[in-house]
Amino acid sequence: MGSDIAPALSLSGIDAGYDGRPVLRDFSLSIAAGEVYALLGANGAGKSTVARVASGLLLARRGRVVLGEGGGPRGRIGLAPQDSALFPALSPRENVDVTARLCGVPKRDRSAAVNRALDLTGCGPRADQPVRTLSGGWKRRANLSAALVGQPRLLIADEPTEGVDAATRGVLSIALRETAKAGAGCLLISHDAIFVADTADRIGVLAQGRLLAEGAPNALLHRAFGSARLLSIRLTRPASDLAAQWFAQAGLSASEDGLEWRRLCEDALAIAQMLAAVVDGEDGEVAVRRPGLDDLVAQLSQAPS
Ligand SMILES: Nc1ncnc2c1ncn2[C@@H]1O[C@H](COP(=O)(O)OP(=O)(O)OP(=O)(O)O)[C@@H](O)[C@H]1O
The missing domain is CATH 3.30.70 (Alpha-Beta Plaits)
Structure with missing residues (x-):
């Protein structure tokens, strides 16, 4: 990624944690527009904490969070959380439509935006049945569609492939690649090494709240x-x-x-x-x-x- 491209996300010198207990200490990370960046690490390393700070759900005690060119409104972040944020009684289409309204997608563009987000994850065949009747893989597709509908400048996907089969994994990988190609920065949090190897331009390995290695997957593997x-x-x-x-x-x-x-x-x-x-x-x-x-x-x- 060229350094002349404005970062989609820049975290610098972040201290953050819970109830006075530090998790991230002097943590810095930059994701370029058009880049898929994957954070890897063992359970409890601090990956979801990075996602919470980046999305504004957790306030850093110290440091700077900068979004897009000079920082965009929060509506320009698409968050696909680890625990699905969908209304179980509504269909994927209705859920994605609700998110489109919350993101401020104008009424005249809404139906096209919803269809586009559902198409990106291949959610069409199950778009109109209640989410509570869907299998885990289809819920994951719908969860990602909701995050994509506002055409975010920064997409944060926390464990998007948890419990999905190989076919769904392939579809979700293409959805993230397409999103990056359209100019968004993507922060991917995952334990799924195959998905990350297929999808990410760069990875960072986190342990105890610190980045221990960062680079292109193949270069890091070769170095190690x-x-x-x-x-x-x-x-x-x-x-x-x-x-x-x-x-x-x-x-x-x-x-x-x-x-x-x-x-x-x-x-x-x-x-x-x-x-x-x-x-x-x-x-x-x-x-x-x-x-x-x-x-x-x-x-x-x-x-x-
Ligand atoms: N809401 C919370 N309140 C208190 N401590 C928390 C909270 N959320 C996370 N933690 C703690 O912060 C540390 C980092 O957790 P985090 O969820 O960021 O790790 P993670 O790398 O995403 O782990 P996993 O791979 O298991 O999802 C852990 O020690 C965890 O117990």
């Missing part, structure tokens, strides 16, 4: 892991003493429950071949894969900050 591969062995019951000895000698570490053994290394394939017969004898499975964003989050969250 280079050409190393992740070797993992999955067992249905803890390894026998002899197998455990083999795994430990090959440099693998066991998970807490003893059912998974892992090692990140350059020669993962060779080690997997060497251990194949031992794993087979334990009735287990061995796999070698490229480390992903969830591995990056786990690695950074474990490292002392």
Whole structure:
């Protein structure tokens, strides 16, 4: 993203928390117009707190929140919260229409704006039945449509893919990409590493209220892991003493429950071949894969900050 583009969101030097307990300390983040920025991090890292500060739901004790060019009205933020903000007795179309009114979309443009927002998430086939009768995936689509109807300059989507299937995930990814292409900045909060890898231009990894890494997903993965591969062995019951000895000698570490053994290394394939017969004898499975964003989050969250 070019630095000449005005940020859709700029947070600088933010201190924020709850009941006097700090969560974010001297926290800064900038999202360009046209950019999808994903915040990743373990449970409790502070991701939703960033979203609350950005959307004005939580007041920062210190620091600056600047929206759009010099800061736009709050109506220009579209918020798709983690817990759906829809009226269960109304249909997606009626819910999106209510949000359009609240955002101040003029009456003459409202029907087109509602249709456009429903189309963006592919919500059309379920647009006219009560939200309470919809499955989780369709509710997620409707939730995002409501956030999009005001054509926000900043879209904040908190866990938009929680509990959705692969097809819906694909549709929601395209909806976010289209929204960014139309010039909005998107703050995406997600534990869904596949969705983030498909959707985000940049990611930030948050731990204990601090950004530990920031950059394009592939660049961050390359920086963290280079050409190393992740070797993992999955067992249905803890390894026998002899197998455990083999795994430990090959440099693998066991998970807490003893059912998974892992090692990140350059020669993962060779080690997997060497251990194949031992794993087979334990009735287990061995796999070698490229480390992903969830591995990056786990690695950074474990490292002392
Ligand atoms: N309303 C609240 N009152 C008090 N403490 C809160 C409140 N909301 C969040 N917290 C605390 O603030 C910290 C950060 O929470 P936050 O919800 O921002 O994390 P998160 O990264 O979004 O987590 P998750 O992935 O589980 O949604 C946690 O320790 C949490 O317990």
